[in-house]
Amino acid sequence: MNLSGGLKIKLRFADNREKEISDLSELKKQLKKNGAIAVRLDSGLKDLDSIKEITLQASVEAITFDSIDGREIYRHSTSHVMAHAVKELFPAAKLAIGPATEEGFYYDFDIDRPFTLEDLNTIEKKMTEIIKKDNQFIRKTIPKKDAIDLFKKMGEDYKVELLAEIADEDVSIYEEGGFVDLCRGPHVPSTGAIKAFKLLSIAGAYWRGDEKKKMLQRIYGTSFSNEKDLKKYLDFLEEVKKRDHRKLGKELDLFSISEDIGPGLILWHPNGAIIRKTIEDFWMDEHLKADYKILYSPHIAKLNLWQKSGHLDFYRENMYSPMEIEGIEYELKPMNCPFHISVYKNSLRSYREFPIRYAELGTVYRYERSGVLHGLLRVRGFTQDDAHIFCREDQIEDEILNILDFTLFILKTFGFDSYDIYLSTRPEKYVGTLENWERATSALKQALEKKGLSYEIDPGEGVFYGPKIDIKIRDSLNRAWQCSTIQVDFNNPERFDITYRGSDGKGHRPIMIHRALMGSLERFFGVLIEHYAGIFPLWLAPVQIRILTIAERHSDYASEIAKVLKGEGFRVETDLENEKIGHKIRETTIRKVPYLVIIGDKEIAEGKLAVRKRSGENIGPFTTNEFIGIIKSEVDSKQ
RNA sequence: GCCGGGGUAGCUCAGUGGCAGAGCAGCUGAUUCGUAAUCAGCUGGUCGAGGGUUCAAGUCCCUUCCCCGGCUCCA
Numbered sequence: 001m002n003l004s005g006g007l008k009i010k011l012r013f014a015d016n017r018e019k020e021i022s023d024l025s026e027l028k029k030q031l032k033k034n035g036a037i038a039v040r041l042d043s044g045l046k047d048l049d050s051i052k053e054i055t056l057q058a059s060v061e062a063i064t065f066d067s068i069d070g071r072e073i074y075r076h077s078t079s080h081v082m083a084h085a086v087k088e089l090f091p092a093a094k095l096a097i098g099p100a101t102e103e104g105f106y107y108d109f110d111i112d113r114p115f116t117l118e119d120l121n122t123i124e125k126k127m128t129e130i131i132k133k134d135n136q137f138i139r140k141t142i143p144k145k146d147a148i149d150l151f152k153k154m155g156e157d158y159k160v161e162l163l164a165e166i167a168d169e170d171v172s173i174y175e176e177g178g179f180v181d182l183c184r185g186p187h188v189p190s191t192g193a194i195k196a197f198k199l200l201s202i203a204g205a206y207w208r209g210d211e212k213k214k215m216l217q218r219i220y221g222t223s224f225s226n227e228k229d230l231k232k233y234l235d236f237l238e239e240v241k242k243r244d245h246r247k248l249g250k251e252l253d254l255f256s257i258s259e260d261i262g263p264g265l266i267l268w269h270p271n272g273a274i275i276r277k278t279i280e281d282f283w284m285d286e287h288l289k290a291d292y293k294i295l296y297s298p299h300i301a302k303l304n305l306w307q308k309s310g311h312l313d314f315y316r317e318n319m320y321s322p323m324e325i326e327g328i329e330y331e332l333k334p335m336n337c338p339f340h341i342s343v344y345k346n347s348l349r350s351y352r353e354f355p356i357r358y359a360e361l362g363t364v365y366r367y368e369r370s371g372v373l374h375g376l377l378r379v380r381g382f383t384q385d386d387a388h389i390f391c392r393e394d395q396i397e398d399e400i401l402n403i404l405d406f407t408l409f410i411l412k413t414f415g416f417d418s419y420d421i422y423l424s425t426r427p428e429k430y431v432g433t434l435e436n437w438e439r440a441t442s443a444l445k446q447a448l449e450k451k452g453l454s455y456e457i458d459p460g461e462g463v464f465y466g467p468k469i470d471i472k473i474r475d476s477l478n479r480a481w482q483c484s485t486i487q488v489d490f491n492n493p494e495r496f497d498i499t500y501r502g503s504d505g506k507g508h509r510p511i512m513i514h515r516a517l518m519g520s521l522e523r524f525f526g527v528l529i530e531h532y533a534g535i536f537p538l539w540l541a542p543v544q545i546r547i548l549t550i551a552e553r554h555s556d557y558a559s560e561i562a563k564v565l566k567g568e569g570f571r572v573e574t575d576l577e578n579e580k581i582g583h584k585i586r587e588t589t590i591r592k593v594p595y596l597v598i599i600g601d602k603e604i605a606e607g608k609l610a611v612r613k614r615s616g617e618n619i620g621p622f623t624t625n626e627f628i629g630i631i632k633s634e635v636d637s638k639q
Numbered sequence: 640g641c642c643g644g645g646g647u648a649g650c651u652c653a654g655u656g657g658c659a660g661a662g663c664a665g666c667u668g669a670u671u672c673g674u675a676a677u678c679a680g681c682u683g684g685u686c687g688a689g690g691g692u693u694c695a696a697g698u699c700c701c702u703u704c705c706c707c708g709g710c711u712c713c714a
Contacts, residue, residue, distance in 0.1 A: 097713070114643055147714095162714055171714075182714040203709030204642025211710075215642045218709070246707095250650075259687075259705050369640055371710085551671045578671070586675035600673055612674065 010059040014066050027051060027060065035225075036062035037188040038073050045069060047139055047186040065225035075100035077137065077188040078197050078223040079107045084179035085126035086219075089119075095181065096158045096207060096216050103233070104222030108205055110158065115217050120199045123219070127197065134192030135177035139185055147171050147182065154180070158207065196230035197223035200237075240477065245529035246375040252534050252542075252591065255376065255525075264373045264380030266522055271542035274571065275528075276521055278540055280361060282413070283385055283518070290406055292359040292387060297339035299363060303329035308495055309338045314429065314464045318366045336362035337489070337514060340388040341496045349500040354510070355391035355399055361521070362386045376526030377481075383521045389513040390500070396440065396511055400447035400469070400486060407484050407517045411473055413638055414528060415537075418474035421453055424461035431465055432490040440488040440511075441467040465491035466514075475531040483519035483527065488512075535614070538594045539635045546593045547574045548584040550600035558599045561609065561624060568628050570635075589614050595631065 009021045013034055021027045031039065031048060039046055040061040051060065063070045079098035082105075086093050090111055098107030109115075142150075144163060150173075151159040159182045163171065174183045176191055188194065199221040207213040224230040241247075249255050254272035257265065268276055284294065303322045306312050311319065315334060322329040333339070340358045349356070363383045372378055391399055411419070423444055426437045444467055448455050455469070462468055466488035472480040489512040492498075499507040518524035528536075538544055545565055547558045555576045565572045573593075575584045581598065588596050596612040603610055608621035622630070 099712070099714085101712070117644090159714075166714080173714085184714055201708060202643065205710045206641075208713075209711060211641065215710080217642080220709085257706090263705065370705090371640060373706095548674090550673055553671080578669095580671090580677060581673055583676055584674090589675060596674085598674070602673080610674085616675080618674075 007056065008058075012059065012061045014062055014064045014070075024051065031060075031062055034062050035064045037065065037070060037077075037193055038063040038186045040069070045073070045186050047137070048189045049139070050186075072100040073186055074188055074194070074225070075105040075223050077191075078194050078221065079105040080137075080174065080176065080179070080181055080183070080187065081127050081130050081191055081194060081197075082123065082199070082219060082221060083107045083109075083181060084130055084176065085123045087179060089122060089126055094158055095156055097162070098181075101220075104200065104220060106205075106218050106220045108207070108216040108218045110207075110214065110216050114204075115202045115219060117202070120202065120219070124197075124199050130177060131191045131194050133177055134190045136190045137185075137187040138175045139172055139187075140175065141170050141172050144169060144171050147173060150180070151182065156182075194223055195225055196227045197221060198230060198234065236477070240479075243477070243530045243533045244375075245377075245526040248529050248534040249376070254529065254542075257375075262380070263370060264368060264378070266376060266379055266381070272525065274542045275536065275540050276525065279518075279521065279524075283361070283410070286406075286410065287359045287387070290357075290402075292357040295340060295343055295358050295360040297336060297343075297360060297362060298333075299365075300330045300332055301338065303331045305338050306331050306334075309335075310431065310465070310491055310495055311335065314431075318368070320365060320367055332365040333362075334364050334366045336360055336364065336384065336386045337388055337492055337512075338496070340386075341492055341498060341512075344390055345496065345498055349390070349498075349510070351392060351500055351502050351508075354500065355389050355395055357387060357389045359385075359387035376522045376529075379520075379522050382523065384516050385518045385521065385524075387515050389515070390498075390510045391513070392500075392508075393439070393511050396443040396488065396513070397447050397450075399513055400444060401450060403486050403513070403515050404447060404451050404453070404469075407471060407486075407515075410517045411471075411484070415531065416473040416475070418478075419453075420472040420474070420480055421448065421455035422458040422461070422470045422472070423448065423455050424458040424463075424468045424470060426467065427460045427462050427464060429464050430462070432494075436490045437467060440490065444469055444486075444488065463487055465489045473527070475527060476533075477530075479530075481523075481527045483524055484517050485515065485519065487514040489514050535592050536594075537639055538631060539638045541592070541594050542571065543573050543591070543593045544571045544631070544635075545573075545595045545597055546588045546591075547572065547597045547599060548581060548588065549574075549576055550581055550598070552576070552578060554599045554601075554604065557604050561597065561599065564624055565628070568632070570631065585612065589616075597627070 007022050007024070009027055011019045011021050011027060011030060019030065021030065028051065036048060038048055039051060040063055041050070041058060045063065063073065065071055065074050076099060079100065083095055083098055086109060092111065094110040096108035096110060098105065144166060148160055148163050151163065162182065172183060172185055174181055174185060174187055199219055201220045203218045203220065204215045205218040207216055222233060224233060249272070252271055253269050254275070255269055256267045257263065258267060261267065287294065306319070311334060319334050320332045322331045340360070343358060344356065361383050363381065365381045368378060368380055373380070389399055425441055430437070448469065468485055468487035470482060471484035472482050474480055493509050493512050498510060500510050502508045547562050549555055549558045558574050558576060562572045562574045575588065577584070585596060592614055594614055596614070598610040598612060603621070606621065608623055609627050610618070611620040611622060611627060612618050620627070
């Protein structure tokens with residue numbers, strides 16, 4: 001049956017298969033059969049229902065939960081159902097906004113009483129009822145002024161405020177089971193399309209993210225196209241919790257934050273400190289190989305220095321109050337750059353020395369609002385793996401290429417080989433000329449393109465002194481973390497009036513590049529802990545080998561082996577306690593020590609070592625020398 | 640900073656007005672054992688800090704410090 005004659009529809013499925021259809025009811029059937037929740041027409045994403053308006057040739061794409069757009073529609077619809085449930089249970093609650101997020105959705109409510117965890121259960125039950133009713137999502141287009149009247153009558157002040165900002169004459173509203181919400185859509189066809197959902201948490205959130213505006217109550221949730229995937233996601237959240245660096249930091253005795261010392265200030269315990277030292281040694285060696293010069297600089301400097309650098313003008317809100325010493329004000333350093341510049345300025349520089357690369361593991365202190373502090377990932381005192389490169393303008397691109405290579409090499413050593421790269425351009429508050437910004441930005445762009453690295457532009461997110469490249473690493477759970485940054489700086493060379501002597505014998509202004517590869521040792525360590533789930537590769541493991549004895553008569557032999565291994569530079573411990581071997585293995589495995597060496601009568605008689613890995617796998621037996629060879633090559637490989 | 644939830648032994652946590660608890664860890668002893676927890680005993684507390692209510696406060700009230708979740712993603 002072909003009612004509209006000449007109807008010719010090209011239907012594309014989620015897996016890119018295509019099919020020609022000339023009948024609307026057939027189209028409907030196909031969409032349903034393939035799990036479509038919405039469609040993309042030439043005019044954009046639409047409700048399934050809107051295909052009835054098709055009269056001519058058209059291409060229709062089936063949108064399912066498996067696409068980003070599909071998930072967004074699906075979860076946005078779930079948020080509507082949640083708002084519906086909340087309105088039924090708490091009629092006084094006012095609706096704000098309820099979008100989908102990357103992993104779920106939320107809805108903000110203005111309600112006099114904050115939600116509790118029990119409320120979430122009640123709301124979930126109500127949502128299940130609404131889903132069971134399988135209410136149709138009905139779209140209506142009405143004049144904006146009618147919508148304003150409607151929502152005014154409903155007491156939905158926030159919707160009225162949103163409407164006032166919409167420029168269009170007409171707006172769309174969606175109704176489902178008597179629940180009406182202002183919404184652009186599209187939506188799933190009916191509430192029954194939502195197969196699996198879960199409310200996750202409650203939080204405060206400012207209306208429109210503005211801290212001067214009212215604090216609303218936000219409920220977060222997520223939804224999936226089936227229970228199995230929802231379960232998988234909830235398991236993932238459990239895994240994230242298990243890997244939390246704050247939890248592992250305590251369990252493995254890596255670091256602590258003491259209330260007595262202050263929030264955001266890190267104490268590195270022996271187990272964490274030895275990892276840090278190993279990272280620092282690696283960092284130092286590689287920098288020397290890469291023609292960097294190492295510097296050390298003080299933690300405080302005269303306030304004037306920060307005046308001169310412009311930090312007092314542009315960075316004051318992140319700086320601590322000055323302290324007075326013999327009538328002169330000093331300031332805790334929030335950045336290392338002015339110190340490196342002072343070293344540069346200490347003698348006359350020639351273009352022949354360029355590029356000059358100064359690197360420092362420089363500890364800086366920055367004020368962060370108490371609410372944003374987070375374990376090792378957001379702190380108030382941290383050590384940057386900082387460097388400043390002084391070069392000519394025509395050397396920028398090569399240097400950036402250089403740094404990109406270096407960064408990727410360092411990150412790869414720690415098992416990070418997937419990145420998101422962002423190029424941040426000029427912000428509202430900035431220094432330097434537009435021409436400078438333009439030139440530097442295009443140098444960064446060209447370097448990225450030459451390396452064949454894909455990147456996104458982050459408009460207006462550059463630092464006040466220059467454009468930058470940020471590299472976010474993806475960890476083993478595919479979460480993104482901001483660590484590396486490469487920034488061009490044309491503020492400081494001007495402000496400090498630094499120059500170099502060119503081949504023409506005249507003074508010129510150098511370009512400065514500021515870069516950090518791991519970012520801060522604290523944050524990088526936090527990310528590493530979660531990335532490895534505390535199971536550090538051998539070269540980083542705080543204790544690399546633990547020697548366990550079967551009985552007390554094996555102690556002497558075990559101590560001798562320990563001495564030999566320590567002599568070879570390994571981090572070794574012995575467990576000579578009067579405990580059963582099962583107990584010792586358990587204790588050592590929980591501490592995630594890579595190698596367990598077990599010594600009993602048999603080993604002493606044969607002069608060999610029984611070796612067990614933390615995974616539970618037994619290898620060997622080996623002679624001591626064989627074992628040393630194996631672990632040496634494993635340490636060298638940094639795997 | 641703001642909203643909400645928390646802070647009890649080294650760790651994980653129970654304890655809603657009436658004698659501060661458990662498991663693990665630690666210490667002591669017994670056992671001398673072959674691949675993820677041997678047994679017994681003991682020690683351990685300013686219940687985050689300060690103030691208040693009460694015959695009596697870990698518990699109720701106020702203040703404060705710290706921790707946790709969140710505060711960009713615009714119907």
